[in-house]
Amino acid sequence: MTTLSDPPQSSFKLSMLLNDTRYRAYTFQFIALVCVAALFAYLGSNLAQNLEDAGLTISFGFLGDPANYDINQTLIEYDNQMDHWRASLVGVLNTLLVSFLACITATVIGVFAGVLRLSNNWLVRQLMSIYVEAFRNVPVLIWIIIIFTVMTAVLPAPRAFRGEDPEASMLFGAIAFTNRGVYIPKPIFEAGGWAVMLVFLAGVVGAFAYRRYATRLLYATGKLLPMGWPALAIAFVPALLVFFALGQPISLELPELGGFNFTGGINILGSLIALWFALAIYTGAFIAENVRAGILSVSRGQSEAAASLGLRPNRIMNLVVLPQALRVIVPPLISHYLNITKNSSLAIAVGYMDLTGTLGGITLNQTGRAIESILLLMAFYLAISLTISAVMNVYNSSVSLKER
Amino acid sequence: MADTHAHSVRFVRDTMLPEQEPPGAERGVVKWMRENLFSTIPNGILTLLALYCIWWMLSSVMPWFLNGIWDAPSIRACREILEGQLGGCFAVLTERWNQLLFGFQYPSEQYWRPTVAFVLLFIAIAPVLFRKVFPAQMLVFTAVYPFLAYWLIWGGSILVPIFAAAGIVAGYLTYSRLVAQSFAMGFFGGILAALVFWFVVGFIPTEGIVALEPVASRNMGGFMLNLILGTVCVSLSIPFGIALALGRRSDMPIIKAICVIFIEFVRGVPLITLLFVANVVLAYFLPPGSNFDLILRVIIMITMFASAYIAEVIRGGLAALPKGQYEAADSLGLDYAQAMRLIILPQALKISIPGIVNVAVGLFKDTTLVSIISMFDLVGMIRGPILASTDWNGVYWELLGFAALLFFVVCFGISKYSQWLERELATDHR
Amino acid sequence: MKKTVFLGALTVAGLAAGAASAQTLSDVQERGTLNCGVTTGLVGFAAPDANGEWDGFDVAVCRAVAAAVLQDPTAVEFVPTTGKTRFTALASGEIDMLARNTTWTFTRDVDLKFEFVGVNYYDGQGFMVPKALGVSSATELAGATVCIQTGTTTELNLADYFRRNNMEYTPVPIETNAEAQQQYLAGACDVYTTDASGLAATRAAFENPGDHVVLPEIISKEPLGPLVRHGDNEWGDVVRWTLNALIAAEEYGITSTNIEEMATNGSPEVKRILGTEDELGSKLGLDAEWARRAIAAGGNYGELFARHIGESTPIGLSRGLNAQWTDGGLLYAPPFR
Structure with missing residues (x-):
């Protein structure tokens, strides 16, 4: 007796490639692969043909040529005799710097605005929603240009600090806000300076260790040690003692008016500030919405339960609501960080020399190597984005709720 | 009974006391202010701070705005009228109004065409946005609209868009005839039929038949360009996005890999680099002699960009559907195409609509980036021809403020709609 | 746009590799x-x-x-x-x-x-400075902040010139002439450098052209x-x-x-x-x-x-x-x- 469910022992037929679900998947994939390969071959042959017609070749040799241009903000040593590759690297670091600053600032602004949007103060709530809506609904490019214009049009030029009765004066005699950027004092480390820094770092670590110990003690025995003042003391007092014991080895170099500009100190460029704040405020508006949604996602019972345990409102926020809201907030936060990094390429609108400004800007213009430069540019951004999202995903999986 | 009772009790009130006014501090504005503005001391400080902020902003903006000059030929004339007082020079908006909206190259006697197309856009889009309010018959107009808008904005013979539409109809008819056999057959048959139709009608001369004056796409500019790029790219990217999302969730490893690589690549690079590609590199990859103009190349790149993001939104929608829906479709004996078309996608798309609208708003804002690659959209017009002209050199605030306001109105409107839709579509009960 | 967008897109696939380089005329x-x-x-x-x-x-x-x-x-x-x-x-x-x-x-x-x-x-690359700075020669520009319009040979010439004269400077690269003008007038840079013809055109658009001077040095040849x-x-x-x-x-x-x-x-x-x-x-x-x-x-x-x-x-x-x-x-x- 044969069972009806036995598969038919037929041999393989060509039509089965289309009709049999076992093989159809292979057919489709094969077709797709061929299509993609054909597309690339088509584009590639066009490229080869066009390059041949124009008498050009693809070569990355230009990266080894001297760049011959100067960059106004360099985090690593650079001068105009170094090669294009070095200039690109300076650009990458500038991109990372502005993205990093903007990410932190945007997070602070976002959390602040998001919490205030749920404040029980009507006026503050309205103000915050005006902020969020105004910044979310206007292109970031316009904000960058507006903030840059504010920087140049509203802040005084360095020459306003000059003369007997200057129109502008420095804050605390140490910080100058000019339309070329902000000049701040620069710490100068002498012989013992690094020792002070080391002690200070050790102090900070000690302060955290103390807080941890206090928390443990609180959970274990219910004894509440004072948290704030001792931690501050552990962080600062030893460093201060060493500082004075070694005869003040760290001094500040104040910016001074000399020649055309302020000299000395650290100059934070106007274009950096404009880009930084535009990105931070713009993205902060988005983050505020996420924070609000995250807080609202924590069920009301949680905060009511915490209140009935006698916790004060800010403790409820810190200990009960925010840790739970974080799980909702973090995933979109990652994509906002990625957006900041990608939007930092708009630096070109304000002349901040990020990667798009060096490699995709002046290098491309000077060498005319469009295809190579843009390929490299995209590769850099892709690498940065993938790295950020990988790091953030690791963090995300560490905070995410462990479910069943 | 009542009498005896009346005697046994000394006093009974038989009417309600009139309600008393709450005490002054618990009433009206004062109560509202106490609860909402000054409930605690820190709250009061916050309120005062906020009031100071508002006052500071208004006091710096209002005189500038109220003193504004709306009629002057140049910034110098503005300064003369103001005589050193604080005031905006809004005359630039009135004088360059058409340039801001249409760019500087669109023939001025044809401005009515994009305007009509813009107004019709609302009629076309209304039945899609508010399905319950407008009759479904209006969707016919929505289907016709893209061809009509193309004809209005670009001009040329009306036969061109008619043929285009007819080709699509031919494709659809073929599809509906063949789809009973298999989806793939219907799909490819439909595409083939449309191509054949277009190839055949390509021999019919269309010059001058019910023709509007043709306008080259490089002559588009101003806010019109932002709107064109935004609407065209979003509507083109939705089908691509759906295909990519399905591909990414597919069981077939190669197709999945292709989609993942595409999506992650596009999402990993900034839009501006893709626009550089459109502007600087793409021409090298096209056949020699073919001359795509810049706007078309930009549309291709922005569509690629948008479809990757929309694919991720739709993937979220697909993932959010309960597994039971997939299993139910399978158990009904539907094949993949049927299951997707009839069961999965209608539900997944419904969930994804708010996300798609968010992508659309973001994309619309990002169309301003084309100003960086020398296209004269609204921002490009402001940064280029208008600010560079000797008449209006230095009128930053008025122009940038106007651009910001225009985008704000559109994007705020769309995002409010999206929020409304989200509430409307929410079928779960919290 | 004789061909429509989509028809163009479709037919382009069938376009023969026609236009070789030698027939532009x-x-x-x-x-x-x-x-x-x-x-x-x-x-x-x-x-x-x-x-x-x-x-x-x-x-x-x-x-x-x-x-x-x-x-x-x-x-x-x-x-x-x-x-x-x-x-x-x-x-x-x-x-x-x-x-x-x-x-x-x-x-x-x-x-x-x-x-x-x-x-x-x-043409040749020159410098423009406000008269109030009291600069009469480009060799006095050590330490200045210089606005440059990017995308031309100006950056290279500028770097060359300052290196040759052993002077420091801060470049401020700017995309468009209009923005460079705004920066320069607001004092965000001391000097504006571009081709001398561009400087003249820019200066002509100022409210008070007389307050600005174009320095005599022309630091490059720009045919x-x-x-x-x-x-x-x-x-x-x-x-x-x-x-x-x-x-x-x-x-x-x-x-x-x-x-x-x-x-x-x-x-x-x-x-x-x-x-x-x-x-x-x-x-x-x-x-x-x-x-x-x-x-x-x-x-x-x-x-x-x-x-x-x-x-x-x-x-x-x-x-x-x-x-x-x-x-x-x-x-x-x-x-x-």
């Missing part, structure tokens, strides 16, 4: 329009006016070529290009010629495979001229000799007003240029009257200069190096023979 004639790359806007050289018509000194060269080749000076599609896109636009065939104050350099000519057909403006793709010599010749015709016309006194009279009564060389004697046009693949139309389109070189950037315009450039060789300048058109 016939392509242009077939198309009926000249695609000419210009800047996105530099007053005097190429900028759209209030009606959206392109106008300026570089634009006039495009119009002259269109008049010579297509009998119609208005048959030009102007393609605005940035410093970044101009070379790709030309190399990929999007434009037929580039007339965008582009400096003739070795690399561009040899490495990037372009052909500069001549020089229509001899600006139209360019075409390498390898298409016929087309290169057409553009080259159209430019030469404009220059020669000034030398021989041919203007847009007396052109008809000169064609009959002029010297033999004038007659050769204007096509009443000899058949120079046919050797270029054009008709006999090509140069006559080119000159009639906007006038000779001197007229174009005077109308767009000369001393009577707000830009107010003097001829200087751009005078005819007979007047001590560098303009020297080869003989038409």
Whole structure:
């Protein structure tokens, strides 16, 4: 007796490639692969043909040529005799710097605005929603240009600090806000300076260790040690003692008016500030919405339960609501960080020399190597984005709720 | 009974006391202010701070705005009228109004065409946005609209868009005839039929038949360009996005890999680099002699960009559907195409609509980036021809403020709609 | 857009690899329009006016070529290009010629495979400073903040100049001239540097031009001229000799007003240029009257200069190096023979 469910022992037929679900998947994939390969071959042959017609070749040799241009903000040593590759690297670091600053600032602004949007103060709530809506609904490019214009049009030029009765004066005699950027004092480390820094770092670590110990003690025995003042003391007092014991080895170099500009100190460029704040405020508006949604996602019972345990409102926020809201907030936060990094390429609108400004800007213009430069540019951004999202995903999986 | 009772009790009130006014501090504005503005001391400080902020902003903006000059030929004339007082020079908006909206190259006697197309856009889009309010018959107009808008904005013979539409109809008819056999057959048959139709009608001369004056796409500019790029790219990217999302969730490893690589690549690079590609590199990859103009190349790149993001939104929608829906479709004996078309996608798309609208708003804002690659959209017009002209050199605030306001109105409107839709579509009960 | 967007997109797949490099002239004639790359806007050289018509000194060269080749000076599609896109636009065939104050350099000519057909403006990079700074020479600029318009050779010249003189400076790269102007006027930079002609144009647009001085040092040679793709010599010749015709016309006194009279009564060389004697046009693949139309389109070189950037315009450039060789300048058109 044969069972009806036995598969038919037929041999393989060509039509089965289309009709049999076992093989159809292979057919489709094969077709797709061929299509993609054909597309690339088509584009590639066009490229080869066009390059041949124009008498050009693809070569990355230009990266080894001297760049011959100067960059106004360099985090690593650079001068105009170094090669294009070095200039690109300076650009990458500038991109990372502005993205990093903007990410932190945007997070602070976002959390602040998001919490205030749920404040029980009507006026503050309205103000915050005006902020969020105004910044979310206007292109970031316009904000960058507006903030840059504010920087140049509203802040005084360095020459306003000059003369007997200057129109502008420095804050605390140490910080100058000019339309070329902000000049701040620069710490100068002498012989013992690094020792002070080391002690200070050790102090900070000690302060955290103390807080941890206090928390443990609180959970274990219910004894509440004072948290704030001792931690501050552990962080600062030893460093201060060493500082004075070694005869003040760290001094500040104040910016001074000399020649055309302020000299000395650290100059934070106007274009950096404009880009930084535009990105931070713009993205902060988005983050505020996420924070609000995250807080609202924590069920009301949680905060009511915490209140009935006698916790004060800010403790409820810190200990009960925010840790739970974080799980909702973090995933979109990652994509906002990625957006900041990608939007930092708009630096070109304000002349901040990020990667798009060096490699995709002046290098491309000077060498005319469009295809190579843009390929490299995209590769850099892709690498940065993938790295950020990988790091953030690791963090995300560490905070995410462990479910069943 | 009542009498005896009346005697046994000394006093009974038989009417309600009139309600008393709450005490002054618990009433009206004062109560509202106490609860909402000054409930605690820190709250009061916050309120005062906020009031100071508002006052500071208004006091710096209002005189500038109220003193504004709306009629002057140049910034110098503005300064003369103001005589050193604080005031905006809004005359630039009135004088360059058409340039801001249409760019500087669109023939001025044809401005009515994009305007009509813009107004019709609302009629076309209304039945899609508010399905319950407008009759479904209006969707016919929505289907016709893209061809009509193309004809209005670009001009040329009306036969061109008619043929285009007819080709699509031919494709659809073929599809509906063949789809009973298999989806793939219907799909490819439909595409083939449309191509054949277009190839055949390509021999019919269309010059001058019910023709509007043709306008080259490089002559588009101003806010019109932002709107064109935004609407065209979003509507083109939705089908691509759906295909990519399905591909990414597919069981077939190669197709999945292709989609993942595409999506992650596009999402990993900034839009501006893709626009550089459109502007600087793409021409090298096209056949020699073919001359795509810049706007078309930009549309291709922005569509690629948008479809990757929309694919991720739709993937979220697909993932959010309960597994039971997939299993139910399978158990009904539907094949993949049927299951997707009839069961999965209608539900997944419904969930994804708010996300798609968010992508659309973001994309619309990002169309301003084309100003960086020398296209004269609204921002490009402001940064280029208008600010560079000797008449209006230095009128930053008025122009940038106007651009910001225009985008704000559109994007705020769309995002409010999206929020409304989200509430409307929410079928779960919290 | 004769073909519709989608039909174009569909048919493009079937397009034969037709246009090889050596037939730009016939392509242009077939198309009926000249695609000419210009800047996105530099007053005097190429900028759209209030009606959206392109106008300026570089634009006039495009119009002259269109008049010579297509009998119609208005048959030009102007393609605005940035410093970044101009070379790709030309190399990929999007434009037929580039007339965008582009400096003739070795690399561009040899490495990037372009052909500069001549020089229509001899320029040089200069500096502008506010008078209040009291600077009278570029050698006093040590430590200054310098606004540069990016995308030209200016960055390289500037770096060279300051290195040669052992001076420090802070570059502030800026995308457009309008923004550079705003930065400079707000005092965000002490110095603005770009081509001297650009400085003059920018200064002319200031509220008080007298408060700013252009320093005497010219730190570079900037021969600006139209360019075409390498390898298409016929087309290169057409553009080259159209430019030469404009220059020669000034030398021989041919203007847009007396052109008809000169064609009959002029010297033999004038007659050769204007096509009443000899058949120079046919050797270029054009008709006999090509140069006559080119000159009639906007006038000779001197007229174009005077109308767009000369001393009577707000830009107010003097001829200087751009005078005819007979007047001590560098303009020297080869003989038409």
